[in-house]
Amino acid sequence: MHQTPPPQSTSRRQILAGAGAAGIAAALALPGSTASAATPDEERIRRTARALLKRMSLKEKIxxxxxxxxxxxSADTEHAKNKDLYGVSTPAEVITKYRPGGVIYFDARRGPDNLKDPQQIAGLSNGLQRASLRTGARVPLLVSIDQEGGSVVYRMLEPATQLPGNMALAAGRSPGDVRRSSEIIGTELAAMGINQNYAPVADVNINPANPIIGVRSFGSDPSLCSQLVAESVRGYHRGEVASAAKHFPGHGDTDTDSHTGLPVINHTRRQLEDIDLPPFRAAIARGVDTIMTAHIVVPALDSSGVPATMSKPIVTGLLREELGFTGLIVTDALDMGGATEDFPPDVAPVRALKAGCDQLVLAPKTDVAHAAVLEAVESGDVTETRLDASVLRILEHKLRNGLFPRPYVDEKRAVGVVGNRRHTADCTRITGRTITLVRNENGTLPLSAAKRTVLVTGWDASQVGTVADTVGKRSGQAATPLATGAAPGAAKIEEAVTAAGQHDVTVVLTNAAASAADKGVAQADLVKALAQTGKPVIAVAVRNPYDIRRFPDVPAYLATFSYTKTSLTSLVQVLYGDIGPAGRLPVSIPELDEGGGTLYEFGHGLGY
Structure with a gap:
C-alpha cells in the first residue's frame, strides 16, 4: 500500500509563482539550473522546458x-481491458509502457470505470502520477476529464456538485454565475488530481437539429457565447484547473454527429468570422490553456475535404498563425467516427500531428499509433523539429500549470472539497435563475397551493420520479409518477391520458421531442393527447428547448436545459411560484415547417 502524499499548503499556480521555473528546474536537478525567488516569466518556463526536452529520448517525446x-x-487494479488494449494489466503498467503525456478519466458508462468517490479518484491520480514520475524523464501527467456541467457530457456524479450546463447558464444571463460554476467544477476536479478539463464548449448552436452540441453550447448568439466562454475560462483558472475551448473551428451548425459520421460545415469565411470564430477569439484573449479541434469538414477553410483535426490550413494556418494561439492544441477523440471513417489507426495520429495538433486523444490501437508516429519521425515524414515543438508546448503547459515538481493531492482533503455545502448552495441559487417560462396561457402557472393531484409523466422514469417526489413533499400536494419512455406507443399514451383525467394537472417531461426521429413524434403525440383531456397540461423540455415546435398550442411550456436533480427541484419551485422563472431563451425557436417563421425569439422569457 502506498502512503498518501503530504497535503499541499499552496496551490500549483502559487508553487509556480513562488518558486519560479528556475526553482522548479533546481528541484528536478536539471543541468545548469539555479533556484530563484523571482516571479517566473514565459522565458524561464521555455528555458526549463528546453532543458527537460534534452533529457528525453525519441520514444519519450512521442x-x-x-x-x-x-x-x-486504482493504479494497481488489474483489468482485462488493459490487457486487451495495451498488453499489460494495470493502469500503472500502461503509464510505464507508453509514458504518455496524459490520461483521461471516464465512468462506467464508457467502460474504464475510473470514478467512484473523491478519495478514490484522488488516489488514482496520485498513483498514476507516481508511475509517471518513476518512468524515464519523470514528467508528470495531464489528468483530463470531460466535465462540462449539465446532463449531457459529464463524468462526475454526486457527490460532485452537479452544475447546470452552458445553455442553462446562458438562459440565466449572468456572467458571474458562469464564472462561479466553472470555478466550482475546477476546484473539485483539482482536489481530485484532475488538472485539465475539456471545457468549455465554444460552439455557437445555430442549428436546432444539431444532434451533438445543443445545450452544451451557450446558445445561438456569437456575442453572448463569446462573453460567457471567456467567463468560463476565467472560472476554471480560478479553480486552478486548465481549460479547453472546443470544438475548433466551430461545431454548432451541423445535423450530423461526429461520433458516428463526418459533418460538413458549409459556412462561408464571412459566416465563420461572424458566427463560429468569435468565442474562440474570446477564449484566446482570456488566456485559455488548450483548444480542442473538431472532426468536421469546413470547405471554406480547406477544400481538400479532410476533417479540421487533420487540416494544416485550419490548425496551423488559422488557429496558430492567424488567431495567434500559442497554447496546447489537442484533438477530439481519434476513435470517433469523424476521425476513423477515412483515417485508420496508423494514419490519423500522423496526419493530426502534421496538421499542427500537439496531443492525440484516445488514438485507437495504441501500439500501432505509436509505431506510426515513430516511423514518421525516423523517416523524416515528420521532422524532429516539428515533434519537439509540440513536446515543448506540452512541457510548458505542465510547467505553467504548476505540475512540477510534485503533482500529488491530499486524498483526504478531496472528500471535504467535492460537493461541499458552499458549492451545493451556490449551485442551487445559480440553477434557480436558469428555468425559462416560454408559454403560459390562461394563467396555467404558477400552480396554486390548494390541495391538488398532479400526474407527472413523460420521458425517463428517474426524472419523472424526481419531479413527482419533489411535488409530493409539498403540503397539500399528491403526485403520481407515470413514465412513458422516450418513444411511447399508443397503449402507453392511452394509459397516460386515462391517468390525466383522474388528476387535477399534468406535468409532462420531454427530451428531443422536436427530433424528426420516431421518438420525437411519439413524445409530441403524447403531449397533444394529454392537452385534449381538457385538464391543464404543463410541458417541460428537460434538454433542448426546441420541443415546443411539435406542440405549439400546449397551455404551458418551460425549458430547464438540464435534468440534474437540482434543475428538476428548481423546476418544481418555479411551478409553484416559490421562485420566479428568470431565464430567457439563449436561442430562437423556429416553427417546425422548413422555411416557416419564428415561434419564439432569442431573449424571450415570461415571468410571474
Missing part, C-alpha cells in the same frame, strides 16, 4: 503526444 484511457479505480 509518448508525450498521447492521451490514453486506463481501466480500473
Amino acid at each position: 509518448g508525450q503526444l498521447f492521451v490514453v484511457e486506463v481501466y480500473g479505480k
